[in-house]
Amino acid sequence: MSASTSSQQEMETVVQHALESAARAGASQADVLLVEGDDREVRVRGEEIEFVKQAQERGLGIRVLVDGKEGRQTSIVSTSDLAPDAVARMAAEAVALARATAADPTAGLPDDGFATDLPDLALFDPADRNVALEARIEDAKRAEAAARGFDPRITNSEGSQASSGHARVVYGNSRGFLGSYESASHGLFSEPLAQEGDSMQRDYWMTSARRLADLEDAAAVGRKAAERAIRRLGGKRVATCEVPVIFDGMTAPSLIGQVASCVSGYSVYRESTFLGDKLGESIAATDVTIIDDGRLPGGLGSKPFDGEGQPTRRNVLVDGGVLKTWLLDTYSGRKLDLPSTGSAARGTGSAPRVGTTNLWLEPGEKTLDELIGELDRGLVVTELIGMGFNPTTGDYSRGAAGLWVENGEIIHPVEEITIAGNLGDMLQSIDRIGSELVWRGRTAAPPIRIASMTVAGE
């Protein structure tokens, strides 16, 4: 379906036209994001293809700023209609919309500091450009067959899904910045069901990467998913207690993501984060180092410039337990009297906001198996459900499933429990960090052990 995708030059022409239209309609500043992509997705369940989905998508987002009495008035419009007259009409509508809002002294494009170097971050392998749909169907089939064939107790599945997407991003603004990049992402996901007696359990495993060649082997994805589903069979509640809790490599990244959301400049100036007065202070155990780096080669969160055209970079958020920086875009930076950290995330339909790129917790020395071996009595969390986290207070309480450990041995699977604490206390009481750091998305973390949390069960 890639035959009719626009060229980079055609896309740049649309962006320039939108910027000119905004200026003509009365905008004092504007920026424009144009994204075009094509995506393929296929799911196989059992031996049958369940669906094949193919699409080409494009989106144009225009932000205009109009000079008001004490600041600038802002609006954002988006559309998929790229015809020149439609774009001019949307730009004019945006200006009219902006004039109805209030002037904000902080609003505006970055004054300077736009990216001048656009390094090749290996976001796209030309060899993958025309990957055959059949090849991805084959991947899904292999994962599914491996999962189904792993053990007789794997009786069913939600299927195995392969996806491949390619996108080109062009961003330009009225300060003269115009940049673009191409990126791809490929994924494979398998979700089998295990059954024994009355117990039925599902679990999943996944891999994703910028290059097809970097995906985990399809059969390994299926086997790993099956292994995880089987080990949940016979899960039960445990008595309510306070014990050490190990988050595995699948669940630990969510904790790191929550830390990042609490150091976003927006939550800081809105006073809606429990870390709001902790800059420069110890917020975690001394071996906790958390980094966000937008320029990791091949990283799933990598991009050469952020949503405002600022260069992406490496930001060490937490160094040896000490909170070193907020994550900032231009607006939240101005609110806090600080420069942008190149952390603006922008979708076609939204204003720039703070986002992470490639976010991770630096690994420690011991493997997950070793951490389990050292545990006298406690819980390994392999899945979290629900949204029980309050960034304003740090209060944390989520549904969990996992494995109960006694004397260094896994005794039985656990389900229908919650784990609770306060993220501030949890970070301070991290007493082990594992060695395995695997990227399955934009956020990664090795296993983490927290010295004590409340496990609620029977």
Add this chain to the structure above:
Amino acid sequence: MSASDPTETSADRALDFFRDRFDLDDRSLATALDTALERQVDYADLYFEYTTTDSVSLEEGIVKSGDRHLEQGVGVRAVRGERQGYAHSDDISVESARLAAGTARAIADETREHAPVAIATGSGGHDLYPISTAPTDVPVAAKVDWLNEIDAYARAKSPKISQVMASIVCQHKHTLVAASDGTRVADVLPLVRVNVQVLAADGSRREVGYQGAGGRFELEEMRDPARWQGLVDEAVRIALLNLEAEACPAGAMDVVLGPGWPGILLHEAIGHGLEGDFNRKKTSAFSDKMGQRVAAEGVTVVDDGTIPGRRGSINVDDEGTPSKRNVLIENGVLVGYMQDRLNAGLMGVEPTGNGRRESYAHLPLPRMTNTFMLAGEEDPEEILSSVENGLYAVSFGGGQVDITSGKFVFSASEAYRIEGGRIGRPVKGATLIGNGPDVLTRVTRIGHDLALDEGVGTCGKDGQGVPVGVGLPTIRVNDLTVGGTEG
């Protein structure tokens, strides 16, 4: 501003819209469907969508931005057995639909001769949300003024209110479904939502309070001061209450759920498990339980897409099936699943009007509409006093379920200890976890005070969000695990 003929239904107006604006008439729809049917497929359908969404939001006392988004496109599906081919385009035209149909039909190899598609002009189902002014046509200036009133009103409520964030989000969506069996149905769906979030500060302690409301009606309905001030009052009350709240107890205990939004229990604990796809594939904890007791006597649960003006209501679903009132559990016994066309066909039952999708870029799935438990006869006060020690949960944030194991969670945003049969100290951060197939068997009391939620729910499944509603009378549930930190 578009004034419309009050005698026209939403279906009529949507048909006119797509014909006048995009030249989509019955003949051109049939042509696109014919392309899909040139291969050996059982069924094909087209879904055209044209949606305008606008939002205006206030923060730090000023309306900082206005947004307006246009989403348009067509999704084409070809179905053969359990297999679906899907392609979509962001261009609304017969040519785009034909191109997409050519891609979607690739799930079937063999070509064939077929009779040309004959589009039928059937009834469009209900007319549950007639409006004369689209919410997206209300001038932005009026929304800005309103947000400023909300801000001033909230700040005047208490000196502890340090931040106010409010937004007005309006959507106006035109849809047109055409299928190879001749189905041709259109609809115009309005959707409005007003959100108020406040931050209360006392010394070093801060807490957030949120309340929102909305539905499928004219924005004017929310403009009544009694209505929007009620939202602000609630947001402020919850924030101030949480400033006083203590840590939540942990462990299994008896829980009383208040009326309205706590109906999210039904949505998570049983609703998803009763969607047709999971049961056809037998991946749900409720698979093969049809006709069996899954709830206590007296428990009747309904999914009803036909309630006028509700957020979860739809005149027709996104496959053209009129919405219905479907009884899922009757007096404790499982009697119905929610179905889309594909899964109903494969299970040999009728579609129930629950085939929904987020947009033209998504395949339809069996989804809930407005899910609630019918009222019982008991006095809510007596239900509370029947519990010696436990938890009273009044309002919730989000929830989630594992369909297969049946385990679900939902998080309370307002909850209290029950001490000696009375409402005691407020507690914060309570997460409840339970097992879907048996939680309703432990419902021991049902109040007479059924209420539906305020109209803010969005349900996520397979990465697709759709607006839904929930409802519940006050109920008592025994032995639910409460995830707090205090012993």
